[in-house]
Amino acid sequence: MLNDQQLRDAYADALTTRTDEITDAATAAIVLRTLPTPRLANRPTVVCLCGSTRFWDELAEANLRETVAGRIVLAPAGNTKQSHPLWNDPQRADEIKQQLGALHRQKIHAADEVLVVNTDGYIGDSTRAEIRLAHELGRPVRYTDPLGYAVILTRPDLDPVRLGPFAESHAAHDFAQGLRRQMSYTAHVDGTVVDVGDYRPELDHRDAYLPTDPYALATAMDDDEHGDGTGRNFPDLYARLVAQRGYDAADLWGRACAAYDYMHSSEDEDEDEDE
Structure with a gap:
């Protein structure tokens, strides 16, 4: 592995080579910009x-x-x-x-x-x-501020799923425990392990906490990944809602589903008119 000075020397040498080696100089210039x-x-x-x-x-x-x-x-x-x-x-x-x-x-x-x-x-x-x-x-x-914590789902042969950030360790652990309980009722990839780790902002994270307004939650349903029976979409919206709200999740989910049906009823009517 070349050190910084060696890379700079390679860049300078490349600039003095024949015309047919100009690609080497361009490549060296790109590398140099990252130093x-x-x-x-x-x-x-x-x-x-x-x-x-x-x-x-x-x-x-x-x-x-x-x-x-x-x-x-x-x-x-x-x-x-x-x-x-x-x-x-x-x-x-x-x-x-x-x-x-x-x-x-x-x-x-x-x-x-x-x-x-x-x-x-x-x-x-x-x-x-x-x-x-x-x-x-x-x-x-x-x-400037603490990074907080993340709930991490490790799945065999698949990329991990990260949820967060959580400001407090106990909040992340409570959420993780809620997901573990929900795994008993929801399809998930066999071998999935739910744990808590550091929040790393350079990595992609899903939002852990969902809106508690029924209409806002209904809007989020449109973007939720549909299940295909493999459990790859776990934790879906409902699993996250259960981890967030516990026993209150069922009532809120029911109201959100009613709001979803109402919001999409006009689309169904338009399709009927077209037919």
Whole structure:
């Protein structure tokens, strides 16, 4: 395995080779971009802030604290959740959001490390993707708040299923126990083991807790993976609801099913008219 300096030397050598070897130079350039930027003597550490702009004040606080600690801070450039003349037009707003996202990914490339502002444990999809990029680039990742816990279902010959995050250990263990009980009544892959571990935001997680409003739960039913008899879809919505609500789950599920039927009744009527 080549070290960083050897990879840089390979890149320089590739640039001086014959034209028919230009592909080697291009490949070396791609590899070089994943390496940490060489540190100048006495240069402060460069830290890139990541996190949802819903925590704009918390991002500003983290920026201040990191700066006072003697670090160079690369932070999100703008809060598109707040009104501004630059993105009042919806189409322009989407373009700017894409541009800012691409620019922020380059900031991660340029940084020595990443600090995630995960207030109350919240990490959204965009931030999770940025964390994944930081890990791919080998950048150390820190967090302002504890990461919490995850319920992990290990299944033979299949990818594990991770649910979370849970702020407290006891909440994760209670949820895991609820899923274990539900396995006695719901199809699941033989050999499935339910355990509790650390929440790892660079990995995909399903939401553990479901909405308790019947109409919101009915809406979630449309996205629920249908069972095929193999138990691969465990834990489905109902299993998670039981783990979350216990004996109250049956009543809430019944009301959600009624709401689902009502919400889709107009579609059935339209199909009857077409026939």
